[in-house]
Amino acid sequence: MSIEAPLRPTEEFYPSGDEYDKFLSRRKRRGRIVQMIFLLALATAVLALITLLYTIINDSFGLTAVVNETEPEEVVASLGYDPAEVAIEDLSFDELVGVLQGAISNNVGRRLEREQRFYEDRLVFETESVWAEICSSGEPPAGCDAAPRSQASVLQLVYERVVVPDVIASYELVPSLFAPEAFEEEIEEIFITSPDRFPDYTFDQVQFEWRAWLSWTFVTAPANSKPEIAGIRTAILGSMWLVAITISFAVPVGVGAAVYLEEFARPNRFNSFIQTNINNLAGVPSIIYGMLGLAVFVRIFEPFTSGAIFGIENDNGRTVVAAGLTLGLLTLPVVIISSQEALKAVPNSLRQAGMGLGATRWQTVRSQVLPVALPGILTGTILAVARAIGETAPLILVGAASFITSDPTGPFSKFTALPIQIFQWTSLPQEEFRNLAAAASLALLILLLVLNAGAVILRNKYSRRI
Amino acid sequence: MTETSTRTPRRSLGGQRRVSEKLILVSLFVCGAISIATTIGIIYELGKESLLFFQDPQVSFWEYITGTIWQPQAGSFGIWPLILGTMLITVIALTVAIPIGLASAIYLSEYASPRVRGFFKPALEVLVGIPTVVFGFFAVTFMTPILRDIFGADVVGFFNVLSAGIVVGILIIPLVSSLSEDALSAVPDSLRQAAYGLGASKLEVSLRVVVPAALSGIAAGIVIAMSRAVGETMVVTLASGAAPRNFVLGQDPWSYILSPFEFGQAMTGYIVITASGDLSYNTIDYNSIFAIGLTLFLMTLGLNSLSRRIVDRYRQEYE
Known part of the structure; x- marks a missing residue:
């Protein structure tokens, strides 16, 4: 058998001279172009992120066209303060209650007091004898047992009953900054061309003012069906209850499962x-x-989740504890997997040293392995919690109530949560609810940012110790 | 010295320790077994309620898997309109996410300097952390109006599949890019060096050597992303409408059936919308969401196991 010599390409096969240079520069050019395309793709992804944040911030702040029944300044001035120095938010609790007393009828006042009383120790609209009578009746109103109203709640009442703001239109942040006149002209145009859109108002009543939809008042005010005064306190408290239950279920069980799988389980x-x-x-x-x-x-598990076996009355099991446990199951795999990673990172020499000193397996795990793995476990847990806070779909399934104005008081209360609020507000057609959804989204993102920053700090602080 | 021998005998001490150790081991095992209980719970509940659904005289299993009209009020229970919604959204999402995610991954793994990586990687990670309901808000307030501006408000409905698909695509870009990047960076440097040694340019090395070598990992990642898009809920519920796109084959033109500009409820969207009303137990609505849930569960389970099989079968082990 003769070995055939490989065919040698003829001279023409290889480019040379000018042709070679052209060939090479074409390849190089193509390389540069494709590299630019790759970079562009990456930039697109980041651009999407920036656009998302821009949309949210843009809708969270901006000019609004408001008609107030009573100006907040008048309210302040009626108490003898200088409106230039004192805002309505600065008024004391007693002063706010005084304003309410002066502005609403006794009937309305009594109804409000029956919903929730103003002071722990005295009544404002009701008389003691009537109060004692209705509270001992067969169906006592909520105000008999509930804690008295907070400052934020009374402030919201003052807005709802006295100031009665009506935001008739809102403008986005960027145009508000660069072309505020356009907004006023737009509104004036509407009043001239189609006066039926706002039949109750004249253009002179409309005030143009800046509004931060995400503000301290927004965070502390309870939920309300009026967008002008609605807040997210109820939702934030609901989310916090959920997280508390999720953590207390998922962390012990998740870490336990991880320890079992990594340290004890035979293959x-x-x-x-x-x-x-x-x-x-x-x-x-x-x-x-x-x-x-x-x-x-x-x-x-309705008897348990509705609290019936603890003597709490509820129509059904759609409570914080049911939702919290659901989120707990949802985050469990994440907690287990990240805890396993943390345990795997613990060097074996530590285990061998523990065992070598005569400790049992569990003693070694408890006092040698777990403390070293703790930062990793914590980081994973925080990330799992961050995921749980943003979950919406499971909460809708287990029946988070969408319009609920009383704060959750325990594991067996009805609740709403921050993502649920965002979902509800987004699905409503009015423009103002859009602003609320944006503001609530921004609040949620800030919360997540804080959690993630916590996780990063933990990781950096402890990662070098091993 | 004699005092030591009067202490508690050593044997009983050891015995006690064993008992508590056993107890701890058992409780740890229970923790591990809860995950199995969860799976059993999911399969049992979905299966049981689906069975009740199919036992209902109004429903036939054959109609469910072949029917193209979903109208519970009229007693029509064909799953295809809902699957159509899910599929359209998933296809659009993958069309957005695969090119962008893959190109990003190649850039990050093959081209990027540490500084560029240090900027882009965290940005992609932030995208992962944003709750999907916020993406839903983004789809409704940003993407839909933009699409209506571009294609005309008479062409694009307020609820449309395209807006939902694009935003779901954005949502899964980080997933595609991080899984692909893992696969790309697992390709050993010796392959790259060999290609460079033969005179290949950076582009040729990336596209003709590294990407083919990492193809199984990339494919697995794309399948995972697909499963994620199928299960995605909030964006779909908010942006693609509250009614399924019923159609009749042969009667409705394909341009309507496959149109990206029309509304089209997905499976997840139907479940959420149905559950958000006051849903009473043992009604056909209640049972129907479990049948759809089971279909969804089987689809995602199938995709996830497909992804694992791709990895197992085609993975190349490099020394």
């Missing part, structure tokens, strides 16, 4: 089945967990 079929199962669960859509929560926690 047999069953244990590898558990592992595969956890990986699978991490890929199940959150809405499926919501359905599990609805079927199991809300329906089957």
Whole structure:
């Protein structure tokens, strides 16, 4: 057998001279162009992020066209203060109650007091004898047991009953900054061309003022169906209750499972089945967990989740605890997997040293392995919590109430949560609810940013210790 | 010295320790088993309620898997309009996410200097952390109006599949890019060096050597992203409408059936909208969301296991 010599390409096969240079520069040019395209793609992704943040901030602040029944300045002036120095927010609790007393009828006042009383120790609109009578009747109103109103709640009442602001139009932040006149002209145009749109007002009544939809008042005011005075305190408290229950379920169970799988489990079929199962669960859509929560926690465990076995009266199990446990199951795989990572990162020499001193497996884990893995576990937990706070679909499934104005008081209360509020407000057609949804989104993002920053700080602080 | 021998005998101490150790081991095992209970719970509840759904005289299983009209009030329970909504959104989302995500991954893994990486990586991670309901808000207030400006408000409906699809696409870009980047950076440097040694340019090395070598990982990542898009809920609910796009094959033109500009409720959207009203147990509405949930669960489970099989079968082990 003779070995054939490889065919040598003829001279023409290889480009040379000018042709070679052209060929090379074409390849180089193509390389540069494609590199630019890659970079452009990356920039597009970041641009999408920036656009999203821009949209939210743009809708959270800006000019509004408001008609007030009574100007806040008049309210302040009626108490003898200089409106230039004192804002309505600065008034004391007693002064606010005084304003209310002067402005609303006794009937309305009594109704408000029955919903929630103003002072712990005295009554404003009701008389003591009537109060005692209705509270001992068969169906006492909510005000008999509930805690007295907060400053924010009374301030909201003053706005709702005395100032009665009506935002007839709102403008986005960027045009408000650069072309505020355009907004006024637009509104004036509407009043001239189609006067039926705002039949109750004249253009002279309209005031153009800056409004930060995300403000301290917004964060502290309870939910309300009027966009001008609605706040997110109820939703924030609901979210906090949820997180508390989620953590107290998912962290012990998740860390326990991770310890079992990493430190104790023998590599047999069953244990590898558990592992595969956890990986699978991490890929199940959150809405499926919501359905599990609805079927199991809300329906089957109703006596527990409605609080009936603790003597609490509730129509059904659509409570904080049912939703919290659902979110707990949802975050469980994330907590387990990140805790496993943290445990895997602990060097084996530590375990061997512990065992070598005569400690049992559990003693070694408890006093050697877990403390070292703790920062990693914490970081994973914070990230899991961040995910749980933003979840919406499972909460809708287990029945978070959309319009609820009283704060959750315990694990067995009805609740609403921040993402639910955003969802509700986004699906409503009026423009002002858009602003509220943007402001609530911004609040949620800030909350998440704080949590994530916490996780990063923890990671950086402890990562060098091992 | 004699005092030591009067202490508690060593044996009982050891025994006690074993008992508590056993107890702890058992409770840790229970923690691990809760995950299995969760899976069983999901399968059992979805299966049980779906069974009730199919036992209802109004519903036939055959109609469910072949029907193209979903109208519970009229007793029509064909799943296809809802699957159509989900599929259209997923296809649009992947059309957005695959090119952008993959190109980003190649840039980050092959081209980017540490400084550029240090800027772009965290930005993509921020995108992952944003709750989906905020993306839903973004779709309704930004994407839909823009699309209506571009294509005309008479062409693009207020609720449309395109807006939802694009935003879901943005949402899964980080997933595609981070999974692809992992796959790309797992390709050993020796392959790159060999290609450079043969005179290949950076582009040729990236596209003809590294990407093919990482293809299984990239494909697995794309399948995961697809499963995520199928299960995505809030964007879909807010942006693509509250009614399924019922159609009749042969009667409605394909231009309507596959139109990206029309409304089209997805499976997840239907579940959320139905559940957000006051839903009473043991009604056909209640049972129907579980049947759809089961369909959704099987679809995502199938996609996730497909992704794992791609990795297992085609992964190349490099030394």
